[in-house]
Ligand SMILES: Nc1ncnc2c1ncn2[C@@H]1O[C@H](COP(=O)(O)OP(=O)(O)OP(=O)(O)O)[C@@H](O)[C@H]1O
């Protein structure tokens with residue numbers, strides 16, 4: 001069996017994670033086949049997708065900030081158990097669009113609940129499982145939000161609609177996490193043209209895949 005890899009994509013709204021992932025799936029699937037599993041949070045299985053629908057309606061639903069933090073964490077737990085852990089146990093490469101850093105940045109930073117508090121509640125859910133590599137796509141909040149507003153054709157959800165100061169705090173928290181955990185979290189300037197962002201991501205993915213060894 002080959003050594004499993006757990007890779008996560010992170011970033012503020014409109015950073016381009018989904019576009020990059022779609023482009024690279026098209027390149028990597030012919031090479032890796034079933035060895036590559038791509039997924040997203042919140043979601044990736046029926047229970048977590050149901051939680052996503054509660055978390056991300058288009059209109060404000062009056063949700064309490066701590067309830068929000070707990071629901072993202074619950075969705076994460078189910079996603080881990082249903083999708084991520086079985087794939088890693090089978091030696092696969094898992095790429096998840098968002099993971100625990102999203103909660104640290106959005107609920108810890110954006111909502112002001114505190115990164116340490118959000119880290120603590122997440123320990124129960126993730127049981128120590130951290131990514132081998134996190135790629136952080138960095139854009140100023142204004143740039144990302146402008147992309148979302150220009151392109152989402154009516155599907156602007158509850159979090160997209162938060163004010164600019166919320167989204168700025170999300171980005172600041174991501175930058176601080178990246179600086180504190182720079183061995184794990186690699187930063188890409190996502191204001192570059194998409195083709196360049198894809199190329200930078202490809203380089204990081206191929207670097208870590210080259211370290212993957214055969215194991216018993
Ligand atoms: N580097 C780029 N330059 C210009 N436009 C981009 C770039 N990357 C992505 N976009 C556009 O920005 C929009 C948002 O991109 P995408 O959905 O991939 O971002 P995301 O990080 O997945 O966002 P979210 O997390 O908010 O869903 C899309 O319309 C996409 O075409």
Ligand SMILES: Cc1cn([C@H]2C[C@H](O)[C@@H](COP(=O)(O)O)O2)c(=O)[nH]c1=O
Nearest residue numbers: 041042072098099102103106107159160
């Ligand atoms: C995992 C996670 C996500 N969020 C927020 C971030 C985004 O606004 C949405 C996810 O939407 P996307 O289009 O799939 O990126 O949810 C969050 O606030 N906390 C989290 O833990």
